[in-house]
Amino acid sequence: MRWDLPEADMPTTWFNVVPHLEGPLEPPLHPVTREPVGPDDLAPLFPMALIAQEVTGEPYVEIPGEVLDVLRLWRPTPLVRATRLEAALGTPARIYYKDESVSPPGSHKPNTAVPQAFYNKSEGIGRLTTETGAGQWGSALSFASALFGLECKVYMVRASYEQKPYRRVLMETWGGNVVASPIDDPGHPGSLGTAISDAVREAASRADTHYSLGSVLNHVLLHQTVIGQEAKAQLRLAGEERPDLVVGCCGGGSNLGGISLPFVPDRDVRLMAVEPTSCPTLTGGRFEYDFGDTAGFAPLLPMYTLGHDFVPPPIHAGGLRYHGDAPIISALVRSGRMEALAYPQSKTFEAAVTWARTQGTVPAPETGHAIRAVIDEALAAKEEGAERVILFNYSGHGLLDLSAYDSYLHGQLVD
Ligand SMILES: *Cc1c(COP(=O)(O)O)cnc(C)c1O
Numbered sequence: 444m445r446w447d448l449p450e451a452d453m454p455t456t457w458f459n460v461v462p463h464l465e466g467p468l469e470p471p472l473h474p475v476t477r478e479p480v481g482p483d484d485l486a487p488l489f490p491m492a493l494i495a496q497e498v499t500g501e502p503y504v505e506i507p508g509e510v511l512d513v514l515r516l517w518r519p520t521p522l523v524r525a526t527r528l529e530a531a532l533g534t535p536a537r538i539y540y541k542d543e544s545v546s547p548p549g550s551h552k553p554n555t556a557v558p559q560a561f562y563n564k565s566e567g568i569g570r571l572t573t574e575t576g577a578g579q580w581g582s583a584l585s586f587a588s589a590l591f592g593l594e595c596k597v598y599m600v601r602a603s604y605e606q607k608p609y610r611r612v613l614m615e616t617w618g619g620n621v622v623a624s625p626i627d628d629p630g631h632p633g634s635l636g637t638a639i640s641d642a643v644r645e646a647a648s649r650a651d652t653h654y655s656l657g658s659v660l661n662h663v664l665l666h667q668t669v670i671g672q673e674a675k676a677q678l679r680l681a682g683e684e685r686p687d688l689v690v691g692c693c694g695g696g697s698n699l700g701g702i703s704l705p706f707v708p709d710r711d712v713r714l715m716a717v718e719p720t721s722c723p724t725l726t727g728g729r730f731e732y733d734f735g736d737t738a739g740f741a742p743l744l745p746m747y748t749l750g751h752d753f754v755p756p757p758i759h760a761g762g763l764r765y766h767g768d769a770p771i772i773s774a775l776v777r778s779g780r781m782e783a784l785a786y787p788q789s790k791t792f793e794a795a796v797t798w799a800r801t802q803g804t805v806p807a808p809e810t811g812h813a814i815r816a817v818i819d820e821a822l823a824a825k826e827e828g829a830e831r832v833i834l835f836n837y838s839g840h841g842l843l844d845l846s847a848y849d850s851y852l853h854g855q856l857v858d
Contacts, residue, residue: 445522446680447522447677448680454669455505456506457504457506458503458671458672458705459500459668460704465774468745469770472743480742490562490566492565492566493662517546517547520541520670522540522541522542523539524537524538525801527801527802528798528802531801533825536825537832538821538833539832539834540837541834541836544804544839544840549839551670552580552582554667555662555663555666555667556584559587560587560593563655568651569594570595570651571584571588571654572596573655574624574641576599576638576761577761578603578613582613584657585613595619596622597614597619598622598623599633600635601632602633604624604633610843624642625638625640635766637736637738640737642654647740658696659696661770663769664704667698667702668705671705674834678834685706685832686706687711687831687832688832688833689835690813690817690835691838692717692838693725693763698838699716702834703781714781715784715820716776716781716784717784717813717815719758719787721787722753722763723749724748724766725776725785730747730777731745731748733766744767744770745774746773747768747776747777753766759844759850759856760788761809763809786812786815791811792811794817796852798814805845806839810839811841820833
């Protein structure tokens with residue numbers, strides 16, 4: 444039921460999907476001049492190694508040994524077959540999940556936090572700023588910063604800062620300095636967009652400080668491809684030639700990219716993005732250039748967007764409340780290579796609870812979106828009497844999201 448890769452078989456390169464896309468990605472544009480941004484524009488915010496990865500056309504990028512040494516604390520992660528869920532559904536589908544919840548912060552996010560901290564440290568940077576919604580990314584970056592001896596300042600969306608103390612405590616335990624955003628408007632509940640603005644503004648104004656983003660950008664998706672590369676090898680160990688379908692929930696697109704990008708060249712593998720109906724960027728947004736943040740300090744990206752001033756309702760899957768999507772994911776959806784669908788949160792919690800009562804673990808509310816789609820696909824396979832291999836990314840655990848489960852279980856969840 445479970446396939447562990449030997450440590451020696453952990454990927455030593457990241458997979459770059461860009462050469463496999465139908466056309467070149469359109470470049471990010473400068474927020475003021477609206478000209479393509481160059482390395483000089485990005486240098487106040489990011490180390491040169493990451494700027495180079497952002498635009499690389501190389502098919503693979505080597506993972507530094509120092510990064511591999513840290514990833515080995517929890518990687519390779521297990522590939523597990525969800526046989527109890529299969530039995531409960533009575534489906535002929537074989538459901539496999541890649542368990543990214545086993546990392547120290549409990550999600551896939553340290554796969555990129557660790558290399559980002561490493562490259563900043565190697566280029567002489569002493570401090571990082573970032574934003575966090577519910578606290579998943581802030582805790583991943585606080586963890587990675589602690590291991591590389593960097594200071595980490597996290598602007599946390601005020602509503603979460605006030606309502607979700609445990610992730611703040613986790614960040615502070617790893618040495619992170621957590622402040623509520625927006626800093627200049629204490630009555631505002633904040634959003635990911637305002638927190639990005641705060642973090643970018645501080646990094647741009649201090650020479651010792653860079654900014655770090657947990658999703659959306661090409662280099663972030665690149666770092667996450669360890670997930671899909673490992674999963675490919677593990678599926679072979681499980682005796683599967685290939686999955687028929689690969690599923691991930693989509694906020695900015697990093698865990699989805701991580702599991703699915705290595706399968707893009709395999710044309711007969713379906714790829715699926717799952718998002719909330721309350722923040723339906725891929726299924727309800729428009730493809731256009733839009734600012735990465737609310738205030739308009741960050742570059743314009745070619746992506747599906749609901750508008751940079753869109754403030755999503757306060758659903759419990761905080762990681763899926765972003766107004767845009769990764770340009771790479773946007774390009775795949777636009778070209779028809781990837782499908783997208785949306786669910787209201789009550790349907791995703793129903794699926795998450797079904798999971799907990801069959802497989803045992805409690806998924807993050809974000810992960811519940813992927814599980815919802817997997818259950819529906821497995822039921823469709825049952826209807827058709829079709830054997831089908833479904834792979835999905837179990838992006839994180841929900842043990843710090845129990846108040847959300849409390850609302851669902853006591854009928855207080857609104858869609
Ligand atoms: C942050 C997060 C997400 C959403 O972010 P992506 O960049 O779309 O992956 C999904 N699941 C979990 C557990 C997260 O922490």
